[in-house]
Amino acid sequence: MTSTDDANKAPAKDPWAFPDVSDLVVGVLGGTGDQGRGLAYRLARAGQKVIVGSRAADRAQAAAAELGEGVEGAGNAECARRSDVVIVAVPWDGHAKTLESLRDELEGKLVIDCVNPLGFDKKGAYAIRPEEGSAAEQAAALLPGSRVTAAFHHLSAVLLKDPDIDEIDTDVMVLGENRADTDLVQALAARIPGMRGVFAGRLRNAHQVESLVANLISVNRRYKAHAGLRVTDV
């Protein structure tokens, strides 16, 4: 690169300059599961408007009532339709089927996949490799009209749900194809006290982030911990 190129280059964008996301409505598909409830609770507690979705609207409403913090419950389709940002926290088993059935409702929306495809046997947890490469890439393939990102994989549901815990000591690796989308997801993660959203690559590198949860499960067992991850020097 010559010095002329340098001079003509736009200054690098501040990687910590995020959009204001405080007015966005966040839907959580699978919002009655452990991870979904925990995320819904933390985001709502941070001031975000949150709607938890479930296949059965009444179960979603019951979960929402328990969570408090202004959380609403709805069937998955209504949850997706009313939300600006939709977190996918359904079990891996139902991942493809759920997303396929919501393709229209998720059109144009920012989708955050936080599903970890894992199997379990006597030796503990192990990674499952989806045909598409990762849960996030499966979502992107099934939802061509949505803006698919991946984040919130490494959070402990136990810590998220504990009302006595004020700060969650972890970073959130955020993956996606478009800077505007990943910036927005990072901004959302940063609303939860203790968390930072850290950009960590494109969706083609989502598999290892998703399946690292198998390792964190081993960590938790060995150290009787609720492990998270911090990215250092960032």
Place this chain on the structure above:
Amino acid sequence: MTSTDDANKAPAKDPWAFPDVSDLVVGVLGGTGDQGRGLAYRLARAGQKVIVGSRAADRAQAAAAELGEGVEGAGNAECARRSDVVIVAVPWDGHAKTLESLRDELEGKLVIDCVNPLGFDKKGAYAIRPEEGSAAEQAAALLPGSRVTAAFHHLSAVLLKDPDIDEIDTDVMVLGENRADTDLVQALAARIPGMRGVFAGRLRNAHQVESLVANLISVNRRYKAHAGLRVTDV
């Protein structure tokens, strides 16, 4: 589990009680590459006896002379033969071939694989999935007489090699099948100021740890950093 079972159960072993490793000789195969040199330098600086190995003994000796700290250089076979613990830091391209050729020398030794199988294109780094599942599982398959572990994947060669840096702010995820072996690798990691060795599962979960380096490369590019990882709540 009944209370009788509980009473008969041995108390859980302290996960931070490690063996003394200060007398072990550490070999570094691929010790003339960036990662190998950096690790050799840090371990030697921490007081460990280190031998760097290379295909060409004279190149290994030249690298050792540059590193100082009592590091010796040798051909790969001699390096393996003289070491108690052998770190595999060769390029992924030469991984299988190098290990196959050293099967006899590595018999009975503790092997620490730190190789990250990655590809690179215009979009950056991406994970390569070895047929065996991971570089570490390939090593275990090729070295049935060795005790294969995996660790030291996420270290910045730039930080490792910088003599002005006293502490490396990162944890080292350690994987393996036997507690005695992973304890020893954790003890070795802990000798380097700033580092902790954290047990992070069996070798079947090594692929995501190895390929997470692709994500750290994205982090480094975005934040102009030399990123590492800390495991929280541990």
